[in-house]
Amino acid sequence: MLVISSEQVHNTLSFDKLVEALHVGFAKPSGSPPRNVYELNPVTHDAFAVLPAWNEHYIGVKAFTYFPHNPEQGYDSLYSKILLFNREFGEPLALIDGTSVTLWRTACVSALASQYLSKSDANHLVFFGSGKLAPYMIGAHLSVRPISKVTVIARNSDKASKLCAHLSALYPQVAFELGVSDEHTISSADIISCATGAHEPLFNGDWLSDGTHVDLIGNHHKNARECDSTTITRASVFVDSRENVLKEAGELLIPINEGVFSEPQVVAELSEMHTLQWQRSEQQITVFKSVGMALSDLLSAALVYGLTR
Template sequence: MGTVVVTDEQIREAVPMADAVAAVRQAFADLAAGAFEIPVRAALGGGAFLSMPVHHRPSGTAAVKTLSLNFDRTPAITGTVVWSDVSRTGGLAADAGALTALRTGAASGVATDLLADPGASRLALIGAGGQAADQVRAVHAVRPLSRLTVTARTPARAEALVASLRAELPGVESATAPDPAAAVAGADVVCCATNTAEPLFAAADLPERVHVNAIGSYRPGMRELPDDLLAAATVVVDDEEAVLEESGEILHALGSGAIDRGDLVELGTALDGGLPERAPRTVFKSVGVAVQDWALARLLAERFLP
């Protein structure tokens, strides 16, 4: 048996967001239990090229994602995820762009389900690039939305995203905002999906109770969140080793003394009951972990491999 190639359209048809959230939730639980062999990803060319391998010991399966990133092109992410099973002679390959957007959204869904208030329904989205739509879909999967507000550096892109999502979100009030401060006012959940080098808003711009997902920055020179937000919030990260290597927000806040390493809780640990008393504001900081790619690649393998 050779390698089965799965297209973007097949990925979307085969893996609804609710299934993606469930698979990624289990993967983070397995990560906390020590089921994965997972090195920190290799970043080459200043982060323009990434390679992310992972091995799931109990199942004898592995996934490797290789991709390139260029935010001046569309799509910004191109590459391949390859899934292998030690017991099979063939494997599966999937487009990295579609799978990355889906699994990144799913992680925000897991964190939002864990950390956001049960009645949260108003989402502010900052950014309108390739990751943005799946952030909305994931939050909506765990906290049905009543309102969506989108802002982006290019207003036309925010307007186009809102228009494209309206058919998926019947009954949800949707609009654009002129800037991040206006977008987050009154939000229950905020999703940041940008490649900015400076914080998108001040902590004072946020409501007193809010959950924030920050998934856009993935290198030390990028930073979406201000130190004073992290200092006062419950901070959950996808993987401590990864964020200490790659997250500009976390590294800056540690360097300024706003937080210390003891303030960071890994998502898998939090899912297993290891979350301290919740502050009124919560933050999920993700730089992306290969177990997310493995989780969705495994779903695809179950659907497409004999």
């Protein structure tokens, strides 16, 4: 059985390869039960999660721990591993670093959704956040759309400045700038991507211009959200997994509780988009809400394994 490190994951994966692997994999039959998240401590919000999935080639399970106060003690807040098995005989094949895979698959799931939902000529990305996911999220969006300008909005201006400098070196053809969440910035965006720990909406949904695509991946709490109800009611809404999102995400659960949105209004989940008859109009606002699902972990781990062995 192979043991694949985070360094090997980063050296193996690319946005183009993984977006394509997800595109193909989500279109094929698979099993992906709801992920199970167990709260270990209601005060500190320590948690343990298990995500199983399988397809015609592999069986996989990702397990991760999330201890948000760990950095105060010198530990990472999240640890994760993916165990991959052969589907035909059930033979263990690889133990893969799950933290690095999660960075790549989260970003590439959003990029795949953007391929389906954003305008093909989208050129201005507004990105909220400056954490570990930020360079992956931005890089993935750049890989699927002809983006020429990225505006980064973050609470930590020092981290945001370093992020822009880092990305400017990687993507010299793109203009990176720091910004603020105001009507001018939001209304000028073709794509808005949010990867924050915010509990309150990051922008006013009335500011969105027709045709904007909104990508929401930061929140996993029922009573928190990165966008307001106006954004949801103005948009066609898509999700990575109905079952997971409608169990965890305040972006949809709060408008549902307010009576301004309902579960049947979710147009499709990611595995349905390749056969969807829905067509975006130039004026249509779209929202993609993702909380993570096991199938994307399985497909990403399988790609790493196939390229490493």
